[in-house]
Amino acid sequence: MKGGRLAAVSALILLATVTMMAAVIRLLPDFWGLSPAAPAFIFLPFIFLWRFRLTIATGTSGQVLSDLVRRLRMAKYQVSQSQHRLRVKVSSNTDLAVHARDSGEECEVTYQVNLTTNSTGTLVVIVLFTGGFLLVPAAVYLLIKASSFAEGGILPQVPLGGTPKSPEGVADIRSELIDGLSEGYRLSYEAYEATQSMYTTAVMSLLLTGILVWLAVFGLVSFGGLLSVMISRVIDSALLATAVALPFTIIPLQRYRRRWKPRVNDYWQWSHRLQLALVLEVDRITTANRQSSTFELIGEACSEVPKWLADRRRGGYLNRESNSVMLYSVLGALTIYLLYNTFYSLSLNFGFGFVSFVVVITSALLAFIAIEVWLYWRAKRGLRGEERTVVADWTARMLRTRAKMERYLQDL
Amino acid sequence: MPTAEALEKPDLYVVARHLERLWREDGPMLKTRLQVAAGVNYDLFTRYLEWMQAKGLVTMESSEDGHERVILTSKGEEAYKKLVQWINEVIHEKLPE
Numbered sequence: 001m002k003g004g005r006l007a008a009v010s011a012l013i014l015l016a017t018v019t020m021m022a023a024v025i026r027l028l029p030d031f032w033g034l035s036p037a038a039p040a041f042i043f044l045p046f047i048f049l050w051r052f053r054l055t056i057a058t059g060t061s062g063q064v065l066s067d068l069v070r071r072l073r074m075a076k077y078q079v080s081q082s083q084h085r086l087r088v089k090v091s092s093n094t095d096l097a098v099h100a101r102d103s104g105e106e107c108e109v110t111y112q113v114n115l116t117t118n119s120t121g122t123l124v125v126i127v128l129f130t131g132g133f134l135l136v137p138a139a140v141y142l143l144i145k146a147s148s149f150a151e152g153g154i155l156p157q158v159p160l161g162g163t164p165k166s167p168e169g170v171a172d173i174r175s176e177l178i179d180g181l182s183e184g185y186r187l188s189y190e191a192y193e194a195t196q197s198m199y200t201t202a203v204m205s206l207l208l209t210g211i212l213v214w215l216a217v218f219g220l221v222s223f224g225g226l227l228s229v230m231i232s233r234v235i236d237s238a239l240l241a242t243a244v245a246l247p248f249t250i251i252p253l254q255r256y257r258r259r260w261k262p263r264v265n266d267y268w269q270w271s272h273r274l275q276l277a278l279v280l281e282v283d284r285i286t287t288a289n290r291q292s293s294t295f296e297l298i299g300e301a302c303s304e305v306p307k308w309l310a311d312r313r314r315g316g317y318l319n320r321e322s323n324s325v326m327l328y329s330v331l332g333a334l335t336i337y338l339l340y341n342t343f344y345s346l347s348l349n350f351g352f353g354f355v356s357f358v359v360v361i362t363s364a365l366l367a368f369i370a371i372e373v374w375l376y377w378r379a380k381r382g383l384r385g386e387e388r389t390v391v392a393d394w395t396a397r398m399l400r401t402r403a404k405m406e407r408y409l410q411d412l
Numbered sequence: 413m414p415t416a417e418a419l420e421k422p423d424l425y426v427v428a429r430h431l432e433r434l435w436r437e438d439g440p441m442l443k444t445r446l447q448v449a450a451g452v453n454y455d456l457f458t459r460y461l462e463w464m465q466a467k468g469l470v471t472m473e474s475s476e477d478g479h480e481r482v483i484l485t486s487k488g489e490e491a492y493k494k495l496v497q498w499i500n501e502v503i504h505e506k507l508p509e
Contacts, residue, residue, distance in 0.1 A: 172493065173435060173489070173492065173493050173496060176493070176496045176497055176500055177496060179500055179504075180496065180499060180500040180503050180504075183500075183503050183504055184503055187503075293425075293428055293429045293432040293433065294432065295425070295428040295429070295432055295492075295495060295496055295499060296425050296428065296429060298496075298499050298500070298503060299425060299428075299499055301503065302499065302502050302503050305503065397502060398502060401498055401499070401501070401502050402424065404498060405424055405495055405498055405499075406421065406424055408491075408494065408495075409422065409424065409427060409467070409491070410421065412467040412468070412469070412487070412491065
């Protein structure tokens with residue numbers, strides 16, 4: 001099992017875990033609490049793991065996929081190609097994997113609905129809010145949307161009557177240019193989406209931290225009996241909590257904004273520039289005052305690719321910077337909340353003093369912060385190492401290719 | 413900015429810009445139009461044109477109106493195609509996910 005199927009299985013396991021956690025957290029009385037999600041886990045593997053037949057095409061699988069990727073790019077779809085499959089973007093929530101399997105002189109073209117980060121996130125939210133009631137309808141909706149795209153968008157592009165040999169000359173150069181622009185556009189747009197998503201998650205994490213700090217300070221001051229008069233206690237606790245929570249939110253928010261916003265804007269401009277050039281190339285529009293040549297644009301895009309790849313990797317599935325911090329924060333907050341409740345009830349039942357209560361909670365909080373900082377630092381160090389390798393590898397490749405081109409021109 | 417000596421090793425992007433503009437033109441192209449499209453000064457443009465002629469990438473054609481026109485040769489088209497293929501190889505190169 002590899003590629004799309006592995007990703008789909010991982011996402012389904014995550015969904016199942018979240019569903020069970022949701023059932024446990026809601027303290028549902030018995031096993032039947034899980035019943036709304038049960039049909040979902042019969043249907044979901046069928047929807048996300050099954051390969052639906054699209055058509056039978058003439059030619060080998062390699063030829064059909066190569067021709068299909070060229071045609072889809074000409075039709076302005078976002079496509080990436082790996083050895084035996086294509087990934088076609090349907091919308092921000094849905095991707096399709098298109099496969100071709102040899103069968104004599106023909107090949108069978110199939111498609112599979114991919115679970116993207118966005119669609120998995122949407123399904124997780126649905127589980128959390130409905131306990132699995134709307135899981136099947138939501139998955140069926142994704143399937144219908146993907147299927148109609150496959151029938152209406154991909155099927156007309158499949159070379160049913162065999163793959164024609166690409167003509168030499170003008171059309172060949174144009175399809176090469178379209179190919180390069182399309183790949184550049186896809187990479188820049190994915191980097192834009194990943195960066196935008198990281199920025200949003202970072203902001204959400206900060207707001208969550210701010211709220212948690214506010215609640216913690218308010219709870220300790222207000223219910224801890226530090227202030228004696230009731231009305232004054234509530235108002236003063238709220239003011240104190242706000243004063244403590246604001247620096248945890250506002251200052252890092254400004255820092256995040258300065259760090260991420262220029263990058264988000266830069267990637268958006270790049271994807272916009274490449275998309276515009278792609279449209280001009282596909283529609284064969286030659287403007288008299290083009291700022292630069294398409295070749296130059298692809299060359300410049302190549303030098304940006306390491307940054308795009310690095311940010312796309314950071315924005316990966318639940319294992320990168322801000323997402324990880326948010327996940328640790330939520331898990332940590334839940335742990336501290338449970339500890340708080342346990343010790344609060346212990347203090348009521350066994351007469352624990354307030355001081356020991358505060359000491360235990362503060363120790364737990366400090367331990368949690370220390371663990372989180374360590375995990376964050378470790379993840380960041382690993383990420384920087386990966387980035388350095390990617391950048392070095394890419395730069396070397398660019399230099400080698402450029403030297404090859406220059407030598408070629410010299411030797412003409 | 414490349415100088416006279418640097419033309420011994422001409423800028424890759426400037427050459428590609430000339431070749432691409434000529435490839436897009438369906439036929440001979442006025443020298444002045446090509447110079448504007450390439451975005452280089454006249455002196456530099458002349459040197460690049462000479463270099464490309466010497467390599468057989470372009471030829472010159474004098475028309476009846478007295479204007480000189482530049483034509484992309486099949487060798488020039490082939491050279492441009494090769495450059496595009498190589499740059500595509502870079503952008504398509506897969507890195508570990």
